[in-house]
Amino acid sequence: MKKKKKIIIASIAGLVIAGVGIFALRSGNQEPQYSAYTVKTADPLQLKGKVEPIQKQLYFLDSTKGVIQNIPVTNGQEVTAGTPLIEYQNDTAQNELVTQQHAINKSTLDASQAEQTVASGERQVQTITNQITDTQNKIAAAQVPEEKAALNEQLRQQQADLQSANDQLSQARFAVQGAYEDVQAAKDVLTNQQQQASTSVVAESDGIVSVDEKGKASPEVPVVTVSSKGKQIKGTVTEYDLDKLVPGQTVEVSTIGDNKQAEGKIKSISSSAIPASNDNNNVASYEFIVEGEFPWADDLSTVITLKQDQLLLPDAAVMKKGDKQYVYKYISGKVKQTEIQTQDIGGRKVVTAGLKAKDKIIENPDSALKDGETIQVSAND
Structure with a gap:
């Protein structure tokens, strides 16, 4: 009888040990409930642009002066103000x-x-x-x-x-x-x-000459164009990104094709939208000018890159309590409830106070998460 009791007790103990082992094994393989997100700045904004002279003078056929007898300049010629460009005979x-x-x-x-x-x-x-x-x-x-x-x-x-x-x-x-x-x-x-x-028509300013023979017979084509040696970049930006541009802002300009690069600054931003060429296009676009040293050919296509300092957050990471917003920072295995301030810009939640770049936060907090709690997380960057 005593021997039978010993066998039963040993069996129960074995079952308990096995159960604990299985529970421990399951707990060890359980996926973390929360994900960590590293706060970072927005990706650089890239906009299209073209090289153009800072100043351009166009000289068209003027039939009231007679017929063009001579064009005493050639393509690529550098001229000064007062240089004869077109000679007419009546x-x-x-x-x-x-x-x-x-x-x-x-x-x-x-x-x-x-x-x-x-x-x-x-x-x-x-x-x-x-x-x-x-x-x-x-x-x-x-x-x-x-x-x-x-x-x-x-x-x-x-x-x-x-x-x-x-x-x-x-x-x-x-x-x-x-x-x-x-x-x-x-x-x-x-x-x-x-x-x-x-009659002689003379250059109004210094620059480089471009001659188009078609202009001799058409008042719609410039006979001579004088372009300043100094260049600028004319870019376009849609209404969605307009708020990201500020006069004086430093940008990086690179040419398409040979990828030549130069630094520039935004000189001005148009306050009026470009007239839409497509009636079905309801997105407004605006022109802006970038100034700098651009020793490139006119009309060359470029990419204008603007670094963005805005800190972006996933909407799900932000919790609300009354009229305040907060997130859970993840520091050394623990979470810390942190109040923040945000602003919605272009459909994105942008941090204005409370966080800095490279801070880690819980991306998917819930009501069960408590301030100071120790948790395991999975990265989701």
Whole structure:
């Protein structure tokens, strides 16, 4: 009987030990209930852009100036402000030049004839003046009253002739002045016509020239383009990422293809959206300018990379208690309830206070999790 009891007790003990072993084995293989998430900044934002000159001057065909006779610059030529770019010739104005030159010649001839009239008048005045002097001398020397009377009568006639000669001389001099004014006016008209007959369009600023021969026949194509040596990048950003751009922000610009890189800064951001080319596209896009040293060809495609300092969180990691938000930090195997502040930007939850990059938090907390609790977690980064 005693032997039978011993066997039963040993069997029960064996079952207990086996049960404990199975429970321990199951507990050791049980998956952690919570996942850890490492707080990190948002991925860099990459936007499309193109290289363009800081300043560009376009010179189109101007038919009012006539036809293009010559383009004295070539592709790739470096010019300074004032350099002739396009030379026009106006055939109508050229014909008017001949007529106007005849008008100048006639006015010049009239002026020359008027000068001759003045010279003749001056000689006549001098002759009459000399006659008056001679008569006055004779009157002074005359002894006979009858002779004096005749000389006095002669003097009165000579003085009348002198007055008439002086009047004619004044008119002749006035005619000379008018003739030369006509000559100058005709020359002014000629100068204006010469400018219209042969006109040069000059560069308004320094830069590099680009010539398009198609522009000679089409007013819609620039004949000559002068682009500044300094370059900038013009990029586009959608309304979803517009808030991430700030003037003065440093960016990295790289060319597509050969991947040349240069640093730049956002110079300006347009406040008005680009007109949509597709009526079905309801996403607004905006232009922005990046300034920097970009020694690349115009219209080259680029990628503009913006580093983002925003800390992003999964929505499920954030718990609420009243009007406050908190997460569970995971530190050395324990959790610590930590109050945070967030902001929803573009559909993402962004941390504004309470956490920093590389902090570990519980990604899937629940109401059973307690502050200070020791737990095992699985990584979910």
